[in-house]
Amino acid sequence: MNENLSEGVSPLLPSDQHARVMLPFEFRGSGGEYFRIWIVNLLLTIVTLGIYSAWAKVRRLRYFHGNTYVDGQSFDYHGQPLAILKGRLIVVAAYVVFLVTSQLYPLFAGLVAIVIAIFGVPWIIMRSRKFQLRMTSWRNLRFNFHGTYGGAMGAFVGWYMLAMISLGILFPVWVRKRVEYSLDNAAYGSQKFTFLTRTGTYYRFCLLSGFLGMAVYFGIIFTIFRLPGVKDLIYPGAPPPTGTEILLAFGMQGWLLIAGGIVALLGILGYYQASFANAAFGGVQAGSQYLRSNLRAWPLIGIYVTNLLAIIFTLGLFYPWAKVRQLRYQLENTAIDSDGNLAAFTASAGEGIDAVGEEIGDFFDVDFGI
Amino acid sequence: MRSARKSATSSTSISESSLIPGRYFDGRSAAGVDASLDFGADGKVHVHGSVIPLAFPLSEVKVSERIGNITRRISLPNGGVFETPDNDAVDQALHTLGLQQGSSLVHWLESRWQIAVGSLAAIALISVAFIHWGVPAIANWGAEVMPAKVDSAIGSGTLDVLDNVAFRPSDLEEARQQELRGRFITMANPLDDGHEYQLEFRHGGFIGPNAFALPSGIIVMTDELVELSKNDDELVAVLAHEIGHVRGRHALRHMLQAAGVSSLAFALLGDVSSISGVLAAAPALLQAKYSRDFEREADGFAKQWLRENGVAESSFDAILCRISGSHGEERDEEHFDYFASHPSTTERAQCPKEEEQPEPEG
Numbered sequence: 246m247n248e249n250l251s252e253g254v255s256p257l258l259p260s261d262q263h264a265r266v267m268l269p270f271e272f273r274g275s276g277g278e279y280f281r282i283w284i285v286n287l288l289l290t291i292v293t294l295g296i297y298s299a300w301a302k303v304r305r306l307r308y309f310h311g312n313t314y315v316d317g318q319s320f321d322y323h324g325q326p327l328a329i330l331k332g333r334l335i336v337v338a339a340y341v342v343f344l345v346t347s348q349l350y351p352l353f354a355g356l357v358a359i360v361i362a363i364f365g366v367p368w369i370i371m372r373s374r375k376f377q378l379r380m381t382s383w384r385n386l387r388f389n390f391h392g393t394y395g396g397a398m399g400a401f402v403g404w405y406m407l408a409m410i411s412l413g414i415l416f417p418v419w420v421r422k423r424v425e426y427s428l429d430n431a432a433y434g435s436q437k438f439t440f441l442t443r444t445g446t447y448y449r450f451c452l453l454s455g456f457l458g459m460a461v462y463f464g465i466i467f468t469i470f471r472l473p474g475v476k477d478l479i480y481p482g483a484p485p486p487t488g489t490e491i492l493l494a495f496g497m498q499g500w501l502l503i504a505g506g507i508v509a510l511l512g513i514l515g516y517y518q519a520s521f522a523n524a525a526f527g528g529v530q531a532g533s534q535y536l537r538s539n540l541r542a543w544p545l546i547g548i549y550v551t552n553l554l555a556i557i558f559t560l561g562l563f564y565p566w567a568k569v570r571q572l573r574y575q576l577e578n579t580a581i582d583s584d585g586n587l588a589a590f591t592a593s594a595g596e597g598i599d600a601v602g603e604e605i606g607d608f609f610d611v612d613f614g615i
Numbered sequence: 616m617r618s619a620r621k622s623a624t625s626s627t628s629i630s631e632s633s634l635i636p637g638r639y640f641d642g643r644s645a646a647g648v649d650a651s652l653d654f655g656a657d658g659k660v661h662v663h664g665s666v667i668p669l670a671f672p673l674s675e676v677k678v679s680e681r682i683g684n685i686t687r688r689i690s691l692p693n694g695g696v697f698e699t700p701d702n703d704a705v706d707q708a709l710h711t712l713g714l715q716q717g718s719s720l721v722h723w724l725e726s727r728w729q730i731a732v733g734s735l736a737a738i739a740l741i742s743v744a745f746i747h748w749g750v751p752a753i754a755n756w757g758a759e760v761m762p763a764k765v766d767s768a769i770g771s772g773t774l775d776v777l778d779n780v781a782f783r784p785s786d787l788e789e790a791r792q793q794e795l796r797g798r799f800i801t802m803a804n805p806l807d808d809g810h811e812y813q814l815e816f817r818h819g820g821f822i823g824p825n826a827f828a829l830p831s832g833i834i835v836m837t838d839e840l841v842e843l844s845k846n847d848d849e850l851v852a853v854l855a856h857e858i859g860h861v862r863g864r865h866a867l868r869h870m871l872q873a874a875g876v877s878s879l880a881f882a883l884l885g886d887v888s889s890i891s892g893v894l895a896a897a898p899a900l901l902q903a904k905y906s907r908d909f910e911r912e913a914d915g916f917a918k919q920w921l922r923e924n925g926v927a928e929s930s931f932d933a934i935l936c937r938i939s940g941s942h943g944e945e946r947d948e949e950h951f952d953y954f955a956s957h958p959s960t961t962e963r964a965q966c967p968k969e970e971e972q973p974e975p976e977g
Contacts, residue, residue, distance in 0.1 A: 278683050281731040285724045288734040304682050311685025319686045348769045385640030385696040588646030
């Protein structure tokens, strides 16, 4: 009835299609606000013996999607609590069956668990990617996912086995294949995404963090065993040292070394995680728009470590702030490198007409919450 | 803007309505237009875009639930969506029309710090009560409901697994085995609680001097334990403890408690564990606590049985102290009480003098 609306809109969009602009993501939620949402929904979940958890999940995801903005417009989440409840009931039922079976027939249950891990997990990954993306919208257009079960088997199991057989040489390829499966099969409206990051990038950061990590680790071990105090303690036939003896034997030097080593290892972990995120999100192309990701190792690991400590010392209460901090850092260092013509994104055929909430009725379109 | 609209329509019936500013997306492309919307008193929702005015019956329009201050989405029957950051204006308009959203109560709860603090206190109280009374009570009830047959099904494969990975056949002479079995039968026969009690011997290997009960009533004793004992009363004391486990249906109750703790942990941490695996250790700690409670219960049963049957209670203490000595148990174990599957030996038994200080390990 309003076919001419979109035509009428076009002239209003930026006419200069050549100048590229950076459209950064931003997060407008706050830890305090999310704390209240989290705690109230947690209580409701407990009081309803878990049933409300599906509604709580929808509210949580809508809060995070809805506070994520790019180019002035926020995302939204359309998952229906009943579909999520259905998925959770299936998971709980499967878990109870497994719990009982593993007590009655431990060997059989173990075998079944392995078979499910190999053949079931890729299917679950494929299904939940599909659900997550289809339930996400931006500017009233849905995302989509075209990944197949075969593709998931290949990426998550096939390449894993090849990585094992090759004694880890193909490990970076496996890391890339998993990301490629999730991103290269994604789409926004009718526009499919392309994953551009090359295998070489994965080899570079995997090898660098692997070698640095091992160097620091073995360096510390090697140096500690050469400390005079430790050498006196450990010799062939020596009795196992007590905790106090070890504490004293390390001395000031030893402890400084260990502290330095931990900081170095955390930095390497941060480097790996930042590189991983940058390689993944920074490699997405959607038509003439590109994603850019510019996370840095030290800020990322700083947020991670302080979050972890704060969560431990507040017995978990800091969790909402931690989640918001981490997400905010990640989003604010991600942007769309755009040609300014976002109107080029269109709905795929047969979609967008019934956005009023006709969810996919497919029984298997449930969310397993992965 | 509001006053301008009012003056412009002052002669019409929609004087109470007000324009809400936002953006309109038609659902066909990502292009959006600045637009404004009003919930008309004529029962229709009007979207005034810079291109085309739209009007739909109120009943066909869906307003998204309010969460925090996220963009409100008003879905129209043509597939279009009107988005506005002005949540208060939308709420005001819905209120004026007498439309209550089911979710507005949850939003009301979510927006107050007093409610949040109250919720936190309620969650803490419920969790503690559930762990202390709820889980054991549910497990007891479950065990009462289930017939003793269930016990023989639980862990029926356990002995096979242990025979494969740890045990060797017993080296104990047949006559000695029969002698102990005879005593065991006189203990077990009068119980008549639906379990088929049976005593088995195995060479323990790395498990060392120990005994344990399978839920079905099979009790396994290692050769090493028989060797460690100074008299048969001590072995009887151990058997009484193991019978206490079977009779108390601890395996079944343990299973049911595991399920209870898992569901609580899932409810509390399902969300959090993705960011911190540290807190996921809590269920394991609780399982250890329940496990110690079962040990105390079995100890209690054993001591009562020994008293009633005229066997010296000190036999129990003596063998327990010797077992813990042979396992090199440290005396300051209580400091790590929450991790241990058994209560400390100092709590469970009065150790005789000569075994109070075991030789330091060398």
